[in-house]
Amino acid sequence: MTSGTVAVLVLASACGSVDERRSAAQAAALRFETALRERDVFALCDALAPGTREEVAQVAKAACH
Structure with a gap:
């Protein structure tokens, strides 16, 4: 096994299973x-990805916390 193959296997296993990712996406x-x-603005902001939260804050010209 080459070092490249080992690196791919390690990275792939760190991502979690398809079922785990599906469950996390459904929960989110x-x-x-x-x-x-x-209409819980704070929970809505918390549910957004960091980049999306920043974009919302820029467009709204207000912090999204």
Whole structure:
């Protein structure tokens, strides 16, 4: 086994299984949907990815916390 192959295997195993990623994505979507339904601005901001949060803050000209 080459060092490149070992590196790919290590990186691939660090990403988690498909089921784990699916579960995490579903949980994140549910948190966002709940915050949106409840009009919870703080929870909505927390549910956003950091880059998206920054874009929202720039467009709104206000912090998204």
